Amino acid sequence: MDQKTRDDLLNLFQSKLNEAMRFYLETCTRCGVCTEACHVYASMGQVRYIAAYRAEIVRRLYKKYFKARGKFWPSVGEAKELTEMAVEELFDAAYSCTGCRRCMVYCPFGIDTQMIMSIAKLLLIGAKAEPEILSMLADTSVEKGKSMALFKEGFLEGIKRLEEEVVAKWKLKAGETPIPVDKEGADLLYVALAGAHSIIPAAAIFNAASEDWTLSFFEAVNFGAFVGDPSKTKLILDRIVNEAKRLKVKEVCICECGTAYRVMKQLAGKQPFNVVSITEVHARYLRENRIKLDRTKLNGVVTYHDPCQIARNAGVMDEPRYILGQLTDNFREMTPDPKYNWCCGGGGGLVALGEETLDFRMKSARIKADQVKDTGATILATACENCHTQLSNLNDHYKMNVQVKFLSSMVADALVR
Amino acid sequence: MDTLIYFILVPMVYIAFAVFFIGTAVRLIKIFKAPKHPTTLQIFPDSNSKWLWALHDTFLFPTVRRHNPVLWIFLMLFHIGLLLLIIGHLELFAEFKLFQLIPHEIFLGQGYVGLILAIALLYFLFRRFKSPVRDLSVPEDYYLLILLFLIVIFGSEMDWARRWYAYEEMAVSDYREYLMSLLQLKPYLPETVTDTGHSFMLVLHVFFANLFLMFFPFSQSIHSFLSLPMNKLRRG
Numbered sequence: 001m002d003q004k005t006r007d008d009l010l011n012l013f014q015s016k017l018n019e020a021m022r023f024y025l026e027t028c029t030r031c032g033v034c035t036e037a038c039h040v041y042a043s044m045g046q047v048r049y050i051a052a053y054r055a056e057i058v059r060r061l062y063k064k065y066f067k068a069r070g071k072f073w074p075s076v077g078e079a080k081e082l083t084e085m086a087v088e089e090l091f092d093a094a095y096s097c098t099g100c101r102r103c104m105v106y107c108p109f110g111i112d113t114q115m116i117m118s119i120a121k122l123l124l125i126g127a128k129a130e131p132e133i134l135s136m137l138a139d140t141s142v143e144k145g146k147s148m149a150l151f152k153e154g155f156l157e158g159i160k161r162l163e164e165e166v167v168a169k170w171k172l173k174a175g176e177t178p179i180p181v182d183k184e185g186a187d188l189l190y191v192a193l194a195g196a197h198s199i200i201p202a203a204a205i206f207n208a209a210s211e212d213w214t215l216s217f218f219e220a221v222n223f224g225a226f227v228g229d230p231s232k233t234k235l236i237l238d239r240i241v242n243e244a245k246r247l248k249v250k251e252v253c254i255c256e257c258g259t260a261y262r263v264m265k266q267l268a269g270k271q272p273f274n275v276v277s278i279t280e281v282h283a284r285y286l287r288e289n290r291i292k293l294d295r296t297k298l299n300g301v302v303t304y305h306d307p308c309q310i311a312r313n314a315g316v317m318d319e320p321r322y323i324l325g326q327l328t329d330n331f332r333e334m335t336p337d338p339k340y341n342w343c344c345g346g347g348g349g350l351v352a353l354g355e356e357t358l359d360f361r362m363k364s365a366r367i368k369a370d371q372v373k374d375t376g377a378t379i380l381a382t383a384c385e386n387c388h389t390q391l392s393n394l395n396d397h398y399k400m401n402v403q404v405k406f407l408s409s410m411v412a413d414a415l416v417r
Numbered sequence: 418m419d420t421l422i423y424f425i426l427v428p429m430v431y432i433a434f435a436v437f438f439i440g441t442a443v444r445l446i447k448i449f450k451a452p453k454h455p456t457t458l459q460i461f462p463d464s465n466s467k468w469l470w471a472l473h474d475t476f477l478f479p480t481v482r483r484h485n486p487v488l489w490i491f492l493m494l495f496h497i498g499l500l501l502l503i504i505g506h507l508e509l510f511a512e513f514k515l516f517q518l519i520p521h522e523i524f525l526g527q528g529y530v531g532l533i534l535a536i537a538l539l540y541f542l543f544r545r546f547k548s549p550v551r552d553l554s555v556p557e558d559y560y561l562l563i564l565l566f567l568i569v570i571f572g573s574e575m576d577w578a579r580r581w582y583a584y585e586e587m588a589v590s591d592y593r594e595y596l597m598s599l600l601q602l603k604p605y606l607p608e609t610v611t612d613t614g615h616s617f618m619l620v621l622h623v624f625f626a627n628l629f630l631m632f633f634p635f636s637q638s639i640h641s642f643l644s645l646p647m648n649k650l651r652r653g
Contacts, residue, residue: 017451018451019453021451023448030555032485032550047548050549076557101460106480108481110651312460312461315459
């Protein structure tokens with residue numbers, strides 16, 4: 001690696017060194033308490049998947065270039081030069097970590113491995129060694145924000161085609177719009193994913209609850225966050241923030257997508273609107289008796305997978321359980337509890353990388369499959385697109401014999417007048 | 418030899434404390450002056466009185482208790498022992514009424530605190546010889562533990578000699594004379610400290626302690642200052 005490239009990469013590294021990051025890089029005592037925390041280590045047993053080991057890959061570079069020790073006595077901390085090989089190690093560490101932050105619950109200091117991995121991801125972008133497809137997807141999202149006019153017509157046509165199916169789930173009075181778009185002054189802006197499954201059930205429930213809502217032009221998913229590019233993450237986020245401000249909505253409701261929800265909730269900053277997840281909104285409708293559910297629709301034991309970014313990392317834990325309590329008498333919790341829930345193994349961009357990561361995703365999430373099987377459930381509900389895809393893959397691979405369902409679809413299917 | 422002993426017991430102590438205080442201050446200022454993280458780093462479920470919980474997490478290591486109870490026992494013994502020894506060393510300078518609330522001869526614990534600490538340190542060291550902790554450890558981790566073990570073993574031997582074997586040549590009053598003279602910047606080495614049979618223990622104890630103090634600000638030992646703010650971040 002030439003000096004110029006290295007300097008550029010080290011500048012990127014420096015840009016990440018805020019107070020919290022310095023805490024995390026200075027403190028690890030390598031006590032090994034996090035050993036059992038990572039689902040990849042628990043499933044595959046390789047030392048390089050222990051949280052502290054991953055973090056140490058980044059920390060060794062920090063010790064080399066950002067501590068005086070790196071010059072005088074590098075060997076004491078096994079400080080390491082930034083080379084092509086180091087970049088490969090960074091890739092291995094960052095793209096085998098799903099950012100679930102389960103290890104943070106184990107660490108006596110609370111070191112955030114996901115945050116340390118964000119340095120690795122940024123350096124990979126700088127070295128042009130990141131998974132290209134994630135950057136391309138992020139660019140597409142950014143582009144869509146810049147030139148909405150080009151996409152608008154196609155989008156509206158697509159939405160029109162879904163209306164019939166929405167009405168099939170919930171009949172409306174004559175003249176009412178099944179999927180309102182671009183409605184200024186609506187109470188709630190719903191940000192969905194690109195896909196009918198993310199729009200139809202949600203729309204039916206909004207209509208059933210007589211919500212004054214409007215659908216966002218943009219998809220919720222933030223590929224900038226997956227690839228670890230802070231500026232793209234912000235640009236993708238800002239599209240939605242600007243739309244919400246333009247339409248003067250009171251609430252922005254994020255569909256079943258863990259990363260989108262956490263990014264929007266925690267990164268949007270102080271705004272004139274609230275950010276809520278669709279699960280919270282559904283629980284609210286039920287509590288306020290705005291919708292009613294038929295609890296005889298589901299047969300068999302139901303369990304719920306807490307998406308890491310929605311539950312452990314953003315605090316939506318009671319709401320899905322409240323909803324499931326209205327849907328079935330046969331709910332069974334997974335063990336361990338939501339705070340300690342095993343990651344599905346699909347986060348951090350791994351599911352978005354599709355077939356490329358399938359083999360690793362299956363091997364690294366054996367422990368998740370065991371956890372689901374132990375419940376004896378036949379229906380596995382979840383509230384995140386990535387989790388849903390990964391759990392469906394696991395279901396096929398490990399013959400878990402469950403139906404993997406979106407919580408919102410279960411609510412929509414059980415709606416009664 | 419006398420010059421070497423003098424160097425270790427006087428100038429090196431000053432150097433070590435200077436490096437420790439200035440080094441720690443400079444490093445902490447640098448860390449705390451960095452910009453704050455823009456978003457929350459909290460883990461849920463949420464808790465009330467976050468500061469109290471952060472203190473609980475910092476001083477009682479609940480996550481270690483849950484996931485590695487044996488390590489937790491040794492960690493608690495080690496850290497409590499460390500606190501008692503720090504109190505003991507303060508009492509070597511002068512009497513503190515506060516510490517005598519539980520009346521005791523100097524160095525609480527009748528010599529057992531040092532023994533427990535030495536055992537805990539050996540446990541910490543030997544557990545690093547075995548995978549997976551072995552694969553995670555770097556030389557710094559071993560050096561620190563070996564250094565601490567040497568400090569504790571030579572320091573404790575002096576205590577044990579007095580208490581358990583009625584060795585009376587080096588008394589508390591001698592240490593006090595030496596330490597107070599250092600504090601008042603008028604260094605003076607009583608003969609009992611430098612020329613009796615057990616002086617080498619003091620010299621080695623102080624030597625290794627000096628090394629430790631000088632390494633402290635630049636090592637993972639800085640966790641003693643960062644653990645609380647980090648645990649606060651996790652609690653939100």
